[in-house]
Amino acid sequence: MDNVKQILFEKFQRADWIVSHPTDGQHKASYIAQSKELQVFIKFNVPIEALHRLGEIEVAPHILTSGICDDTPYVVQECITGTYPDWQWFATHLPLLASFIKRHHFDDQLTFLLSKTMTTKYDDHLALNIATLETQFRSLHENALHTPEIATAFDELKNQAQYLHSAKLVPVHPDLNTKNMLLVNTHLRIVDWDNVQLSDPVRDVGLLLWWYVAPQQWPIFFQAYDLPFDEYVVERIYWWAERTSFAVALWHVEHEYDCTAFLQDFVAALNKGSNPHAVFQ
Numbered sequence: 001m002d003n004v005k006q007i008l009f010e011k012f013q014r015a016d017w018i019v020s021h022p023t024d025g026q027h028k029a030s031y032i033a034q035s036k037e038l039q040v041f042i043k044f045n046v047p048i049e050a051l052h053r054l055g056e057i058e059v060a061p062h063i064l065t066s067g068i069c070d071d072t073p074y075v076v077q078e079c080i081t082g083t084y085p086d087w088q089w090f091a092t093h094l095p096l097l098a099s100f101i102k103r104h105h106f107d108d109q110l111t112f113l114l115s116k117t118m119t120t121k122y123d124d125h126l127a128l129n130i131a132t133l134e135t136q137f138r139s140l141h142e143n144a145l146h147t148p149e150i151a152t153a154f155d156e157l158k159n160q161a162q163y164l165h166s167a168k169l170v171p172v173h174p175d176l177n178t179k180n181m182l183l184v185n186t187h188l189r190i191v192d193w194d195n196v197q198l199s200d201p202v203r204d205v206g207l208l209l210w211w212y213v214a215p216q217q218w219p220i221f222f223q224a225y226d227l228p229f230d231e232y233v234v235e236r237i238y239w240w241a242e243r244t245s246f247a248v249a250l251w252h253v254e255h256e257y258d259c260t261a262f263l264q265d266f267v268a269a270l271n272k273g274s275n276p277h278a279v280f281q
Helices: 002-012 048-054 087-092 096-103 106-113 122-139 148-161 202-214 217-227 233-256 259-270
Strands: 018-020 030-034 039-044 063-067 072-078 171-172 179-185 189-190 195-199
Touching: 002 018, 002 039, 002 063, 002 072, 039 189, 039 217, 048 063, 048 106, 048 195, 087 202, 096 171, 096 189, 096 202, 096 217, 106 171, 106 195, 122 179, 122 202, 148 259, 171 202, 195 202, 195 217, 202 217, 202 233, 233 259
Parallel strands: none
Antiparallel strands: 018 030, 030 039, 039 072, 063 072, 171 195, 179 189
8 A cells, every 4th residue: 555655645745645445346456545635546457548538538437647656557536426326227217328338339539549459350359258258167167167057058158159240349348237337416437447348339238238127128228329229239138148147157156156146147148038137127
């Protein structure tokens, strides 16, 4: 924390900072700092340029300052407070949500920044995703993972990927859920953009719809988003839901948590069934 206090002193010319770790989420190398007049959020090992742009287009908290400390990039963000949206909010604000998400999906400057280090080809992106999952899957030895049902399901996930209708890759938040979203008065903001990347536009959209919105309402979102709600979009919604559910299950195994619920979600999405843990009614 000494480095954090030094950064804050140099940037703000104040020495009265109280620094602590966040109490919510799985923040890596992150701190909250409070002075008499200001509260800020500090994160290390982050994509500085992308976070600056996300703040400029008012999708993420604004960056107050940034730099390099001991060869590690960092940002100091405004520390925002608000409430987490729930399924009722999504059900009644789908056009607003669509308009908000289009800000980062269709931002040319953000897309350009990410394209410097990431593929812009859909097939290559899918192949990398599947290869990463497979390596992780094969390296783990949890009994719940290595059953005939899960092995067959994973093979089917790979098979389905061959038939997805490709789309232009756009900037997405790969772990979008309500714990990464805040309603600040009437404004929506997304936090924890450490892994912002170019991906299928249905990826972060699909996760929100799969978890929080009844399927009969999905067309409302896509009408506002200006994307035809057709069979190709539906296939991709379910594919990214199954892929992400499986990835989260693997994360749980790595961290010695119970992965059962996310394996159930994985299989349900694979079969285009109802979300077994959906919160909407």
